[in-house]
Amino acid sequence: MSSPIERSYNEAKELYAKHGIDVDQALRKLEKVKISIHCWQGDDVRGFLNREQELTGGISVTGNYPGAARTPDELRADLEKALSLIPGKHKVNLHAIYADTDERVELDALEPRHYAKWVEWAKEQGLGLDFNPTCFSHEKSADGFTLSHPDPAIRQFWIGHCKASRKIGAYFGEQLGQTCVTNVWIPDGFKDTPFDRLAPRKRLKEALDEVFAEELNPAHNLDAVESKLFGLGAEAYTVGSHEFYMGYGLQHNKLICLDAGHFHPTEVISNKLSALSLFAEGILLHVSRPVRWDSDHVVTLDDELLDIGRELVRGDLLAKTHIGLDFFDASINRVAAWVIGTRNTIKALLRAMLEPSAALRQAELEGDYTTRLALSEEMKTYPFGAVWDYYCERQGVPVREGWLGEVKVYEQEVLLKRGG
Structure with a gap:
């Protein structure tokens, strides 16, 4: 059974795919x-x-x-x-x-x-x-x-x-x-x-x-x-x-x-x-x-x-x-x-x-600045966070603010024990 993070990721993939964006490929590129x-x-x-x-x-x-x-x-x-x-x-x-x-x-x-x-x-x-x-x-x-x-x-x-x-x-x-x-x-x-x-x-x-x-x-x-x-x-x-x-x-x-x-x-x-x-x-x-x-x-x-x-x-x-x-x-x-x-x-x-680069570039070449602006603005509320959470989970690091707890523990166990 898939995790909530993976389910959110798959839903996000479907939304981005409608604009020709291959999210898996983007993550492979990001890894490098x-x-x-x-x-x-x-x-x-x-x-x-x-x-x-x-x-x-x-x-x-x-x-x-x-x-x-x-x-x-x-x-x-x-x-x-x-x-x-x-x-x-x-x-x-x-x-x-x-x-x-x-x-x-x-x-x-x-x-x-x-x-x-x-x-x-x-x-x-x-x-x-x-x-x-x-x-x-x-x-x-x-x-x-x-x-x-x-x-x-x-x-x-x-x-x-x-x-x-x-x-x-x-x-x-x-x-x-x-x-x-x-x-x-x-x-x-x-x-x-x-x-x-x-x-x-x-x-x-x-x-x-x-x-x-x-x-x-x-x-x-x-x-x-x-x-x-x-x-x-x-x-x-x-x-x-x-x-x-x-x-x-x-x-x-x-x-x-x-x-x-x-x-x-x-x-x-x-x-x-x-x-x-x-x-x-x-x-x-x-x-x-x-x-x-x-x-x-x-x-x-x-x-x-x-x-x-x-x-x-x-x-x-x-x-x-x-x-x-x-x-x-x-x-x-x-x-x-x-x-x-x-x-x-x-x-x-x-x-x-995760931008629809091809569509935005084409709209600009055609002088369709309305589409360029509208699409650019709508993409700002697409579920980028779901993709980021999945990437972190797949890379074996804490998701969202989960890392902060580890830093706080490290501070108590290591950093605060150092002298001046």
Whole structure:
């Protein structure tokens, strides 16, 4: 006898089938999508190298909810709990400061061996790993400049760190059989209006040329570059602007990263995807939720997230787009934050896969905008939730808010027993 969830699913399938939508096929497609889950939500971007260093680079984490991970083992345990509540097989995104080593090692001297325990864990869990050089929270970035620094010695330090990071990314890809995306973001900029906007960008371009000089196997590592409009302490001018990195990425065949919080508050990245896809080698998304500024709130199923999902599915862009999360909230349970944000991102993709694409595209081509609007609106109340519930049940994760109880138990048994 079928369960209530399965019965609801079959009824939903019939409704969607009337519009030519194969729900089973949509779920098979969804299973193949990997979300890169950012490790830094679990410990408020502190990492395990230089933990005493103040968080800098225009980044701010607010809140003091108990239970932040203090060690690599604790962070991996928290990630395992979150992943057990999220349907599908995914990836974990590491920053360089999350090295698992007893050595006192500088950023430009990091090697793959410093992440061997992460690779071993990822193999056990069947996960891929992505990577990022950490160009902030360091004495050599204290004045707000790294790869564009006017001091050649400091600039060379950060070049060395980014080179080392690419080799670590290639190691991840080779060991795990899943391509690692190594993403370069720097906080460089001025608090007030600079006299010379060009010189720092020239230095950044030359530094990136040196960072990327060594050819790496693209099956193991793909490079990405990430822009930002402004940061705390760099409100007037950011060296790595969107125009800079879009130009650099297109010229040098790098993935171009679009972060949902790195643009003007009235801009959205969903509207950029179709245009960029025509020219870019590939796209990296950092899915976040800005509130008034790049505040990196936990991703909710809001209009912009739904639009991002629609653009990726309607334009058949999933194959060339790498989807990662980038938020950090210390005011709520950190494991719950991962679960909420990741499940919402997957939901947005599923919603998009359950659209009557052929009918809507045909209506638009024929100029029948009445049908386009009417059908689009009616589909919003179709039983998407029944399909999502079935997908979760089939994937062996809790249905609806059932996951919250597991997180609450984990909080009592594990998180609240950690010290400060």
